Amino acid sequence: MTTHPTQDRARRRRAALLTAAVDLLTQGGFAAVTHRAVAHHAHLPLAATTYYFTSRDHLLAEAFAQLVDTELTTTRHWITHHGLTALPDQIAAADRTRQLGLWELYVHAGRDPALQAIARRWTDGCVRIIADTLNLPETDTRVRLLYTTLSTLWLEHVVEQRPLDDAHTLLAHAIATYTPTTTENALPPP
Amino acid sequence: MTTHPTQDRARRRRAALLTAAVDLLTQGGFAAVTHRAVAHHAHLPLAATTYYFTSRDHLLAEAFAQLVDTELTTTRHWITHHGLTALPDQIAAADRTRQLGLWELYVHAGRDPALQAIARRWTDGCVRIIADTLNLPETDTRVRLLYTTLSTLWLEHVVEQRPLDDAHTLLAHAIATYTPTTTENALPPP
DNA sequence: ATAAAATCGGTACACCCGTACCACTTTCAC
DNA sequence: GTGAAAGTGGTACGGGTGTACCGATTTTAT
Known part of the structure; x- marks a missing residue:
């Protein structure tokens, strides 16, 4: 189930992760979209990815x-x-x-x-x-x-x-x- | 550089690896084509893949x-x-x-x-x-x-x-x- | 027959992966 | 204010990956 945050900062973070994922997909294709890469690209800790997206x-x-x-x-x-x-x-x-x-x-x-x-x-x-x-x-x-x-x-x-x-x-x-x-x-x- | 074997059994093995790769690609897509899976699917040891294909x-x-x-x-x-x-x-x-x-x-x-x-x-x-x-x-x-x-x-x-x-x-x-x-x-x- | 080349196969290494866990802090509802 | 809920982030685990290595074996050339 996809998590939808209620707080402002959380929503911004989620969006940042999403655009980071799109960017990585753009640059390196499918395989480049890993939890670590997305988190790093969005300047967020690794756990943020699993927190906002269930998988x-x-x-x-x-x-x-x-x-x-x-x-x-x-x-x-x-x-x-x-x-x-x-x-x-x-x-x-x-x-x-x-x-x-x-x-x-x-x-x-x-x-x-x-x-x-x-x-x-x-x-x-x-x-x-x-x-x-x-x-x-x-x-x-x-x-x-x-x-x-x-x-x-x-x-x-x-x-x-x-x-x-x-x-x-x-x-x-x-x-x-x-x-x-x-x-x-x-x-x-x- | 791609290796082209000269002995018969070797040629057969190489071909087997290739068809195994095609099969795996068919069944599981891109990610399914791993050295181990290909070797196993062709009933060959892992090292065969790196021996016949440089990468x-x-x-x-x-x-x-x-x-x-x-x-x-x-x-x-x-x-x-x-x-x-x-x-x-x-x-x-x-x-x-x-x-x-x-x-x-x-x-x-x-x-x-x-x-x-x-x-x-x-x-x-x-x-x-x-x-x-x-x-x-x-x-x-x-x-x-x-x-x-x-x-x-x-x-x-x-x-x-x-x-x-x-x-x-x-x-x-x-x-x-x-x-x-x-x-x-x-x-x-x- | 024998040396060189090709082939074989087991194992090990270093790395990256997804995800779980958990103590911590912040925000929210009342 | 206070307890619950939401959010945070560091870390750890188990597993799969590509590929290198190397001694043993087989084939080929002479």
Whole structure:
């Protein structure tokens, strides 16, 4: 069971541990998130980690959830400001290792039911963003197709460090093929 | 440096260790591939692992390479026999945890340059298969788009255990939209 | 036959891990 | 104020890890 402190300092400490966990996951990946490393990174004693989080798995789960949430809001903002076609630029600009940590946890969710729910929230959120910007329902085939394309392009770039040269072409082609005629929202504002 | 034995029994032992590593990766994921577990699973003493593989990383790299190669030939066979549209059926039928291990290593390649080369071989191989079955060059935009769609559908199924209900619909739509008019190869044989 | 090289396998080392424990201090409710 | 609850932090335990070491054994080359 996850502990939720009532005192102010305690809440701040818990949050510090969480961001420390996210940072470590970003920098060193999965294996780097240990009790000792998290505690040290948050300038707290070792026992703080076991006090605020009942286990390492719970800590990782919450870190994953936080990572997903911030990531979703970030990309939503970017797309509403720059349009779908500019998404490759955001991918290229984003912190690569951070995205790596996100994907690491995502795949790990395949073996951990607790993480799986968060993983679903993650993809659902991405699909919803695309659906919203295209003014289409989430279940629309074109939305799903566009999402799958973007997802792979992103993962490929993060893992294999491929240049995103053809991403723009690919994306433009996909949008042109998929979207209905009246979708100004798919384009960046003038 | 990777050791390549000259004697027969030694070669068999090395191969046994490798398949043991793949098995363990399949069953328990990344963390399960330890020297002791691999040795025990291959019915060999602990020291065998360090004798045939200079480090755990090298062992994992070779396991990854082997996993990728067998996976590529398997899917190539399937597609030539059943067609592209039947791919979701193969995905559904395949050993889920095995695919999970593959994807785990793929993402991990983002932090390990040695694995990264294998990861590229993996995606390149997938793209090539699609290009071949569609009689299109690998650089064709439609090939790339089809690949990205398939890739995400696959990963989603493996990680989130989503039903592949809409995969057929999605795939059919994508193929209909993308492929040129004369591509009988994309359809299953009558 | 014999020396060199390859292989084998048992053991040991140093390290890091998650987590439990517990005496201590601070905060809160009344 | 006083007792209960919450928070704190130092330490310890049991266990698993990668890898090095080294004498014994087998294979190969000559």
